[in-house]
Amino acid sequence: MHEWPLWEVFIRSQHGLAHRHVGSLHAADAEMAVRNARDVYTRRSEGVSIWVVRSSDIIASRPDEKDALFEPSDDKVYRHPTFYKLPDEVDNM
Amino acid sequence: MYAQMVKTGVDKLQSLDEMSARERAFQERIDADKRIEPKDWMPDSYRKTLIRQISQHAHSEIVGMLPEGNWITRAPTLKRKAILMAKVQDEGGHGLYLYSAAETLGITRDQMFEALHSGRAKYSSIFNYPALTWADIGTIGWLVDGAAIMNQVPLQRCSYGPYARAMVRVCKEESFHQRQGYDSLLALSRGTDEQKRMAQDALNRWWWPSLMMFGPPDGESVHSAQSMRWKIKLFSNDELRQRFIDLSVPQAEVLGLKIPDKDLKWNDERGHYDFGEIDWSELYEVVKGNGPCNRERLSERIRAWNEGSWVRDAALAHAEKNIHRASANN
Numbered sequence: 473m474h475e476w477p478l479w480e481v482f483i484r485s486q487h488g489l490a491h492r493h494v495g496s497l498h499a500a501d502a503e504m505a506v507r508n509a510r511d512v513y514t515r516r517s518e519g520v521s522i523w524v525v526r527s528s529d530i531i532a533s534r535p536d537e538k539d540a541l542f543e544p545s546d547d548k549v550y551r552h553p554t555f556y557k558l559p560d561e562v563d564n565m
Numbered sequence: 566m567y568a569q570m571v572k573t574g575v576d577k578l579q580s581l582d583e584m585s586a587r588e589r590a591f592q593e594r595i596d597a598d599k600r601i602e603p604k605d606w607m608p609d610s611y612r613k614t615l616i617r618q619i620s621q622h623a624h625s626e627i628v629g630m631l632p633e634g635n636w637i638t639r640a641p642t643l644k645r646k647a648i649l650m651a652k653v654q655d656e657g658g659h660g661l662y663l664y665s666a667a668e669t670l671g672i673t674r675d676q677m678f679e680a681l682h683s684g685r686a687k688y689s690s691i692f693n694y695p696a697l698t699w700a701d702i703g704t705i706g707w708l709v710d711g712a713a714i715m716n717q718v719p720l721q722r723c724s725y726g727p728y729a730r731a732m733v734r735v736c737k738e739e740s741f742h743q744r745q746g747y748d749s750l751l752a753l754s755r756g757t758d759e760q761k762r763m764a765q766d767a768l769n770r771w772w773w774p775s776l777m778m779f780g781p782p783d784g785e786s787v788h789s790a791q792s793m794r795w796k797i798k799l800f801s802n803d804e805l806r807q808r809f810i811d812l813s814v815p816q817a818e819v820l821g822l823k824i825p826d827k828d829l830k831w832n833d834e835r836g837h838y839d840f841g842e843i844d845w846s847e848l849y850e851v852v853k854g855n856g857p858c859n860r861e862r863l864s865e866r867i868r869a870w871n872e873g874s875w876v877r878d879a880a881l882a883h884a885e886k887n888i889h890r891a892s893a894n895n
């Protein structure tokens with residue numbers, strides 16, 4: 473018989489941050505994926521919530537589109553607070 | 566190491582001028598310490614070498630569970646048993662992180678298992694030695710996991726993103742492995758004469774095979790040179806071995822154990838320990854399949870895989886049935 477499908481695992485730590493990708497695993501179904509994720513990725517209190525999603529359901533941007541997608545933001549320095557030089561008295565704004 | 570003598574499929578190092586534009590851009594990214602990610606273009610030889618290296622590393626993690634798993638039911642106290650179980654469970658996790666990293670390169674988990682079971686893929690030579698007494702379990706944690714740490718810490722900075730990230734997770738857990746092993750030896754070395762003898766005997770048997778884990782001197786090996794150029798190997802075998810010896814000698818002294826090497830001596834000029842000659846013919850025999858436990862480890866592994874096959878099939882059949890049921894109800 474064929475392999476169990478691949479799942480991507482996301483864990484939210486107790487510090488209130490968003491779920492973060494931690495790795496992947498094989499499991500026959502979603503329920504087993506959550507259980508295995510608990511065993512593999514939260515053995516040392518790494519998280520309080522688990523998301524799993526089938527790897528084949530993830531749609532990713534393509535590496536060859538990298539420039540087209542991300543370069544336009546490189547020359548827009550005015551989007552950053554450091555672009556604005558303010559007088560010393562108010563510079564902690 | 567957990568991956569030893571990995572071939573790269575190249576017979577000569579190319580200069581930047583000899584490379585195609587794509588190859589040059591790839592090498593320049595690596596030279597600039599940028600990470601390579603799964604969907605990026607990469608030379609076929611880089612991909613294949615990484616598959617070999619990462620899968621060998623993964624196989625070592627799970628085959629390494631066998632000698633330790635054997636001792637879970639015989640651990641001397643409940644505390645040691647709980648610790649050993651946690652350690653062996655970690656090693657299973659390490660195998661999984663690494664298999665997952667290799668899968669991003671376009672090989673399936675089943676293909677990797679098939680390569681292991683058929684004997685085409687290797688795992689570390691160290692796991693072909695027997696764990697004869699309880700003291701061996703402590704010694705494995707101290708020396709074998711200790712040697713693995715030497716190699717895995719720099720790999721956190723290797724050029725392939727998924728491999729580097731797997732190493733970050735592994736390294737976080739590895740320090741516990743080494744410390745629990747040392748702690749267990751500490752108990753023996755402060756125990757009865759018989760316990761001390763047992764600890765010394767384990768060190769006598771594991772010391773040299775641990776040094777062999779780092780592999781033979783790289784010398785003129787084109788494979789080592791290529792792997793270093795690709796930054797999937799960051800230090801030479803001899804450098805890591807020396808570092809390991811320098812750290813281990815004082816640790817053995819604290820245990821009151823004697824390292825079985827009459828040539829071992831601090832060299833002030835080098836700032837390192839000198840040590841005796843390693844019998845490389847032993848390593849080559851073990852790698853060829855003639856170590857004390859090669860056949861036993863592989864047949865154990867294959868038996869476990871085959872006996873689990875009905876569970877894997879049943880779980881998948883159950884999952885598929887649930888999908889059909891759900892769609893019939895809609």
Ligand SMILES: [Fe+2]
Nearest residue numbers: 626655656659
């Ligand atoms: Fe490990």
Ligand SMILES: [Fe+2]
Nearest residue numbers: 656710739742
């Ligand atoms: Fe370990």
